[in-house]
Amino acid sequence: MSDDVILKVRDLYRTYDIKGGMFKKASTLTAVKGVNLDVERGTTLAVVGESGCGKSTLARMLTMIDAQTSGSIEIDGLSMDISKTGISKEMRQKVQIVFQNPYGSLNPRQKIGHVLEEPLLLNTDMPAAERRDLALQMLEKVGLQLEHYGRYPHMFSGGQRQRIAIARAIMMKPKLLVLDEPVSALDLSVQAQILNLLADLQEEMGLTYVFISHDLSVVRYIADKVMVMYFGEVVEYGTRDEVFGNPKHDYTKTLFAATPQADVESIRKRLAAKAA
Numbered sequence: 001m002s003d004d005v006i007l008k009v010r011d012l013y014r015t016y017d018i019k020g021g022m023f024k025k026a027s028t029l030t031a032v033k034g035v036n037l038d039v040e041r042g043t044t045l046a047v048v049g050e051s052g053c054g055k056s057t058l059a060r061m062l063t064m065i066d067a068q069t070s071g072s073i074e075i076d077g078l079s080m081d082i083s084k085t086g087i088s089k090e091m092r093q094k095v096q097i098v099f100q101n102p103y104g105s106l107n108p109r110q111k112i113g114h115v116l117e118e119p120l121l122l123n124t125d126m127p128a129a130e131r132r133d134l135a136l137q138m139l140e141k142v143g144l145q146l147e148h149y150g151r152y153p154h155m156f157s158g159g160q161r162q163r164i165a166i167a168r169a170i171m172m173k174p175k176l177l178v179l180d181e182p183v184s185a186l187d188l189s190v191q192a193q194i195l196n197l198l199a200d201l202q203e204e205m206g207l208t209y210v211f212i213s214h215d216l217s218v219v220r221y222i223a224d225k226v227m228v229m230y231f232g233e234v235v236e237y238g239t240r241d242e243v244f245g246n247p248k249h250d251y252t253k254t255l256f257a258a259t260p261q262a263d264v265e266s267i268r269k270r271l272a273a274k275a276a
């Protein structure tokens with residue numbers, strides 16, 4: 001593992017103004033409160049916590065879908081403050097996101113070839129023939145077939161659609177992938193296949209992952225480091241073995257106690273069987 005930090009976040013905040021109503025005063029909600037983190041190149045940081053703790057807000061800021069209220073994000077040496085600079089092609093190239101529901105993020109009227117080539121079309125001057133070659137290469141890389149290039153999203157299973165979303169995310173050869181609950185909507189056996197694919201791509205392409213999940217069995221399998229969020233704050237941050245082996249914060253202890261150990265064991269067995 002390298003000690004080369006690719007993602008550096010300092011004192012990151014995101015607040016939302018909540019409008020008042022007839023019986024309610026206007027207020028401010030702080031969804032992310034003073035988050036600091038460093039992620040080393042080629043490693044996986046898992047972000048866990050209950051619904052509403054700020055995981056997706058953090059993901060949206062890391063991927064420039066939303067701007068931070070204050071604080072800094074640096075990816076591969078480039079500052080990601082879109083409120084000041086807007087979004088450059090260079091910034092787009094550094095980071096991509098994969099969502100939980102691939103169908104929602106794929107345009108049903110676009111063929112897969114177009115879906116894959118679109119980021120290149122928007123952000124580069126690459127000629128059409130090269131774009132097509134790259135799209136075909138990526139289809140193979142994520143375990144799909146060349147004939148899938150001309151098909152529509154509804155012609156694929158959930159697992160295949162998530163492979164397409166991953167292929168699209170890596171078309172621009174990003175350094176960092178933010179994976180927001182990427183396997184939560186999939187059947188268990190398909191989850192294991194997608195997790196294995198992500199592990200292979202990480203090794204092959206030197207990718208760094210921020211992997212958001214509420215599923216501790218998955219986190220235990222994929223994470224190098226684990227960050228636990230609670231009401232917008234980081235309450236635990238350490239290596240996987242430190243956090244799982246010796247959780248310090250009361251919230252983490254409760255979270256771990258609430259996860260049946262059987263889940264952890266079953267996924268371990270499945271993955272071990274596949275690797276053998």
Ligand SMILES: Nc1ncnc2c1ncn2[C@@H]1O[C@H](COP(=O)(O)OP(=O)(O)OP(=O)(O)O)[C@@H](O)[C@H]1O
Pocket residue numbers: 016017029030031049050051052053054055056057058
């Ligand atoms: N655009 C918005 N306007 C107002 N409040 C928001 C907005 N987006 C998120 N929030 C609030 O910020 C808090 C954090 O939400 P966020 O979606 O980041 O949590 P999460 O941990 O990802 O939850 P989930 O797992 O359910 O998606 C929640 O209280 C949510 O209601």
